[in-house]
Amino acid sequence: MFKIRVDSRSFVFDLLATMTIKGKMDRTLTTTSHRTEFAPLNIGPIEVWPPVVLAPMAGITNAPFRRLCREFGAGLYVSEMITSRKYAEDDPYTLKLASFAEDESPRSIQLYGTDPEILGRAVNKIADTNGADHIDINFGCPVRKVTRKGGGAAIPLKKNLFRNLIRAAVSNAGTIPVTVKFRIGIDDSYQSYLSSGQIAEEEGCASVALHARTAAQLYDGNARWEAIARLKEAVTTIPVLGNGDIWEAKDALRMMRETGCDGVVVGRGCLGRPWLFGQLAAAFAGRALPPHPTLQQAMAIMIRHAELLCDWYSESLAIRSFRKHCSWYLKSYAVNPTLRSAMVRVDTLAELKSLVDDIDLDMPLDTTTLRVPRGKGPGTQKVVLPQGYLDQLEDATPPCAAAEDPASGG
Secondary structure, eight states: OOOOOOOOOHHHHHHHHOOTTTOOOOOGGGSGGOSSSOOOETTTTTEEESSEEEEEOOTTSSHHHHHHHHOOOOOEEEEEEEHHHHHHHOOOHHHHHHOOTTTTSEEEEEOOSSHHHHHHHHHHHHHHTOOSEEEEEEEOOOOHHHHHTOOGGGGGGGGHHHHHHHHHHHHHTTTTEEEEEEEEETTTTEEEHHHHHHHHHHOOOOOEEESSOOTTTTTSSOOOOHHHHHHHOOOSSSSSEEOOOOOSSSHHHHHHHHHHHSEEEGGGGTTTOOOOOOHHHHHHTTTOOOOOOOOHHHHHHHHHHHHOOOOOOOOHHHHHHHHHHHHHHHSSSOOOOOHHHHHHTTSHHHHHHHHHTOOOOOOOOOGGTTSOOOOSSSSOOOOOOTTTGGGGOOOOOOGGGGGGGOOOOO
């Protein structure tokens, strides 16, 4: 057993060296010599290899986290969900959420909107300012305060409104590829994913992604990969991506083989485990997976994550937002519960580093915890909709502004 002080940046890159080919970073996986039976994911002019996309997650997939994930493996890394209304109005906080690091490429932003005119205005602004290389539109949010206003996962039920929103985004995007993400439906009685995929295809989207759960399921139980396969059969001219239950690299390969989808979207599986993208890159390249990090290595990565956040935001804001990450980084290690509790209450970067110095770092990862869900907890819900919503599904009238809430990415 040992305790050690580490320079997080140098230690992270020492760890990354174990994920290299002939001394080069995993970015070399873009060469064809490393490809297996899987093809690159093409989203408009953007070639994504390996065919892996980071799912937008509110309060998580900011520029520092995207940078950290990219250091482990190539792919497409999408921003937090940005509300089109606030973006179009130049809201300072929203613009910060929508910003990218200078060296970030490709720059991928996810928008959510409920009014075609406003969504089109936001997309047009991105196109005019060269604000992103890829725009994803989200229709998967299951949060009750959103659906009860007719927003989020409720929108695809209204096919005409859904089509108008997609058309507004695509027509204002210019050469920027537009993609769309949605769920199976609000519940088993009201499934909308097949029509949503076909509408997105007809209106010129570059790809579609399905979170293979209903809004009623929230994040509970198993994702229903068979729905991804059915969507792939229905949508034939653009890529179809699958989202749900990618906890380990082998899950991504299995999803693509079982469903025929063209790429995978990774969400909760990477919380506290940004190195999952390195393992995914190795798996898609047909190489042996790099080993899981020891606690010493995981803590170095955690500190680097916190440092990147502090460089991007003020330290107080960064550390407050980072507390939830501490529990995720520690999840697979047998760390003292008292220390875990202290970590999720830290106020400064120095305090966080001091706590790490007190950990017995000679500890392996417990692989039995890899498939334990992170982030959103279990449980289902009865989806609440506006009164009379299901009686007016042909109505294309946008819901009220309150339906545009940045509560969740879905």
